[in-house]
Amino acid sequence: MKNSLWNMLAKIKNGQIVKKSFVIHHKKKICASFLNILWDEGFILGYKISGKRLNKFKIFLKYKNGKPNINSLISITKPSLRKYYSLNQLWKLKSNNSLLIISTNKGLYSLEECKKLRLGGELFLLIK
Structure with missing residues (x-):
C-alpha cells in the first residue's frame, strides 16, 4: 500500500x-x-x-x-519501528515551518487537521 x-x-x-x-x-x-x-x-x-x-x-x-518548495522529506515511521501517538501526545507536538503527516484510521491528515478532528495515529512523514 x-x-x-x-x-x-x-x-x-x-x-x-x-x-x-x-x-x-x-x-x-x-x-x-x-x-x-x-x-x-x-x-x-x-x-x-x-x-x-x-x-x-x-x-x-x-x-x-x-x-x-520541498526541501526535505523525513520518514518518521519505519516498518521495523512504528510510532503511534494519541490525541494528547499530538497536542504536545509543534510543527514550525514544516508539515507533519499522520496516518489515521480515517486516512492521511496533517497535524492541524488531526487536532481539529480529534484523531490520533501513526506519525508518517515530516516535510520541510
Missing part, C-alpha cells in the same frame, strides 16, 4: 532536484489523499488525472526563487 506512496515521494523529490515542471505517477487512492494535503499546504501547484486510461497523476511542482 505505502510502496506506491514512497515511489511518488521519490519522483517528486528527484523531479525537483532536476527542476522539472511536472512528474507523472500511477493513480492510487492513498497518493490522491497525500497530494490533496500537499496542495492544501502549498507545497505543489496541483495535480490532475491524465493518461490513456485515466490511471496516472500529473503532479505540477512548485518552486520559490528557483529553489524547490
